[in-house]
Amino acid sequence: MDGYSRFASKRTTLFRASEIRELLKLTEGKDIISLAGGLPDPRVFDERLKDITSRILEDQRDLALQYSPTAGVTEFRKTLIEFTRDKGVKLGPEDDVIVTTGSQESLYLIARVLVDPGDIVIIEEPTYLAAANVFREHGAVFKAIPIDHDGMKTEILEERLRQLKSEGKKPKLAYLVPTCQNPSGSTMTQERRKHLIELAEQYDFLIIEDDPYSFFTFEPLQFDYLKTLDPNYRVLYVSTFSKILAPGLRIGWTIAHKDLVRYIELAKQTVDLHSSTLSQYIAMEAIKKGIVEDTIERARILYKEKRDAMMEALEEHMSSLATWTKPVGGFFTMVYLNVDLDTKALVNEAVTKYKVAYVPGESFFPVTKKKNTMRLNFSYPPPEKIREGVKRIATLVKEKIKA
Ligand SMILES: Cc1ncc(COP(=O)(O)O)c(C=O)c1O
Structure with a gap:
C-alpha cells in the first residue's frame, strides 16, 4: 500500500476510489469528449443567484455567516417540507426533515445510523x-435485484426475501432510486412500488x-413516490438541490x-456540525423567488434535447453492437455490449487514442460485476459532442471485435 498503511484503520480497506472521480482527473483540461x-x-444555473447571494450578505449577514442548527436553519426546514409536499410527496404528521451536505451526506449518515457490518x-x-x-x-452485505425499464423486479425481490427467511436472515434496508434511476434512467411502475x-x-x-431527478422528467409520468405509499414510516426520502x-x-x-x-442529526453532529448556513439561505431564497422552478424547467428542456441526441447517436452507431436503456429522466444511459468485452480494460485506450471517456459499468453492478457495460452521460456535453463521442466509442468497440 503506502507508507501509512500500518497506521490506517481497518475501515480504510473498504474504501474504494470513485472510478468516475479518477476518470475525471484523467480527462480534465484535455481535448477529450x-x-x-x-x-x-452550467446553462441551467440561474443568473439571479448572484443577486440573491449579495442581498443575503447585505440584509442577513449576521445569520447567514454564522453557525446554525445541525438539522438545518429552522425556516429553511419549514420551506423544505412545503417544497417537498408541493412536489407531490405525501408526508405524515410524524415526519421530520434534516438538511445535509448534498444528498451524498444523507446516504452516509443513514448508513452510519442503520448499517452494522454484516447487515x-x-x-x-x-x-x-x-x-x-x-x-x-459500513460492512453491508449486498443482495442485488435486477432492474429493467420499469425499475426493480420486485417479483425477484420477493423470491429472494423468501429464501433469506428460510435461512433465518432478513435485510435491514433497501436502497433504490425509483424515479429516473442513476445509471439506467428507468422509473419503477406503480404496481412495483406498491409491491x-x-x-x-x-x-x-x-x-x-x-x-435527485424526479422533478424534471422528460415525459409526463404517472407514479406515486414511495414515501407517499408508505403507511408506516418505513421510507427515508432523500433529495438534493444539486x-x-x-x-x-x-x-x-x-x-x-x-x-x-x-438519529441522523446525532450522527451529523460529529461529522460536520451543520451544512453551510449561507447555502441554506441561498436555497431558501431560490425556492421563494421561483428560481428553483425556473431551473427545473430549463433542466427539463435542455436535458431532454440531449437525451434525444444520445438516443439518436446510439441508434445510428451502436445498434448492431449493443443495447441500452431509454432514460425517462436523469443524466445517464447504461449501455450493454452484445459482445463479451471488458470496458474497464478499454477505457485507457478510449481516452488516449480515441479521446473519449465513459465510465466502465462493472462498479454499478457490485454483485454481478457485468464487465461488458458502460455508463454514458448526456447532461453535460453539447449534442454535437454527444454524437461524436458515441461514434468514437462505436469505432473502438468495432475495432476490438475485429481484433
Ligand atoms: C442517485 C444519486 N444519489 C445521490 C447523488 C449525490 O448528489 P449530491 O450529493 O450532489 O446531492 C447523486 C449525484 O449524482 C445521484 O445521482
Whole structure:
C-alpha cells in the first residue's frame, strides 16, 4: 500500500476510489469528449443567484455567516417540507426533515445510523455507485435485484426475501432510486412500488428513496413516490438541490420519521456540525423567488434535447453492437455490449487514442460485476459532442471485435 498503511484503520480497506472521480482527473483540461462525469449543464444555473447571494450578505449577514442548527436553519426546514409536499410527496404528521451536505451526506449518515457490518442491504443492479460505496464502507452485505425499464423486479425481490427467511436472515434496508434511476434512467411502475412497500411491511425492512431527478422528467409520468405509499414510516426520502439549483451549494435533505431524523442529526453532529448556513439561505431564497422552478424547467428542456441526441447517436452507431436503456429522466444511459468485452480494460485506450471517456459499468453492478457495460452521460456535453463521442466509442468497440 503506502507508507501509512500500518497506521490506517481497518475501515480504510473498504474504501474504494470513485472510478468516475479518477476518470475525471484523467480527462480534465484535455481535448477529450467526456461522457463519463455526471455534471449538470452550467446553462441551467440561474443568473439571479448572484443577486440573491449579495442581498443575503447585505440584509442577513449576521445569520447567514454564522453557525446554525445541525438539522438545518429552522425556516429553511419549514420551506423544505412545503417544497417537498408541493412536489407531490405525501408526508405524515410524524415526519421530520434534516438538511445535509448534498444528498451524498444523507446516504452516509443513514448508513452510519442503520448499517452494522454484516447487515443485508438490498440494492438495484445496476445501482448508484457512490451509494454502494457508502454501504460497503459500513460492512453491508449486498443482495442485488435486477432492474429493467420499469425499475426493480420486485417479483425477484420477493423470491429472494423468501429464501433469506428460510435461512433465518432478513435485510435491514433497501436502497433504490425509483424515479429516473442513476445509471439506467428507468422509473419503477406503480404496481412495483406498491409491491415493494408491501414486502417491506411483510419482511420488516426500511427503504431509502433516493430522488435527485424526479422533478424534471422528460415525459409526463404517472407514479406515486414511495414515501407517499408508505403507511408506516418505513421510507427515508432523500433529495438534493444539486440538479435543480447548483451542486456547488452542497445542499440535500432527508425526510423520515422524526425518531430516525433524530438519529441522523446525532450522527451529523460529529461529522460536520451543520451544512453551510449561507447555502441554506441561498436555497431558501431560490425556492421563494421561483428560481428553483425556473431551473427545473430549463433542466427539463435542455436535458431532454440531449437525451434525444444520445438516443439518436446510439441508434445510428451502436445498434448492431449493443443495447441500452431509454432514460425517462436523469443524466445517464447504461449501455450493454452484445459482445463479451471488458470496458474497464478499454477505457485507457478510449481516452488516449480515441479521446473519449465513459465510465466502465462493472462498479454499478457490485454483485454481478457485468464487465461488458458502460455508463454514458448526456447532461453535460453539447449534442454535437454527444454524437461524436458515441461514434468514437462505436469505432473502438468495432475495432476490438475485429481484433
Ligand atoms: C442517485 C444519486 N444519489 C445521490 C447523488 C449525490 O448528489 P449530491 O450529493 O450532489 O446531492 C447523486 C449525484 O449524482 C445521484 O445521482
